[in-house]
Amino acid sequence: MPATSKFVTRYASVVDVPVKNIWGLLASWGSEQLWMPDCTSSSLEGFGIGSIRELLFTTRPGITTRETLVAVDAENYTIRFQVDISVIKDALQYGNIKLTPVNETQTEVIWWGESDLDDETLKESLDKLYESFNIAIADNLKA
Template identity: 30%
Template sequence: MADLFESAVLKAPVERVWDVVRDYNAISVWHPMIRSSRLEGIGVGSVRHITFNDGKAASERLLALADDERLLRYAFIDSPMAVTDYRAAMALFPVTATGETFLVWSGSYDDTNLARRRENEAIFREIFRSGLEGLARHCEGKG
């Protein structure tokens, strides 16, 4: 099992950032690596079909959406990545001293091919990092 996480402090109130993140179908609005998103269903259990800028596609099922905890969890149904049992979560916390948002994007997956593990980890980290940067730009009014 491989685990990873990326985190960032966004210069926007947690309520603003959560409004953006909780819209499960809007990822293509703020994530620079995602060209389009289409949602099938409503709420927990819905499936997000995303297309990356390189034309590859993935489908992700929404597993949890908790407004009180500001937590979103999802899992791959299918993806171009050669991994299994991929699950990810985004958790938001208020930085009370500054009015900013601390966001953690974490994931775990099985990858039995050790030769490929570092490559997969680098790809996931790039997806998370560029997503956090894009979300920051969007929520801070810079993008």
């Protein structure tokens, strides 16, 4: 029987940027070096569903993160991707993003993580990561 992932955490905050501006940034799969905190390299293999972005971070030297694009729903502003981290073997992990317009100038940015790992520290580390992403999005897209 294949492993299944389970919900780990959900992080949401309202960002003072229109939804379409944030979608333009997040839907640019493979451009994370331009906005993700501590990302020193982002490269892309393929295009669209099934494409893989490879990320390197200053905070995790020698560790490679590969994320495979699983689903995109442009109409509902959602993205789902499988996460493979070089030092964590045989784990089934997913990241998810959903954007919800609050009004013409604000967007709720929601991240949630799933994993089959029994790691009590994963929730805390993902919450910090997702918070840093939302801060970076706001900082990069302020008018």
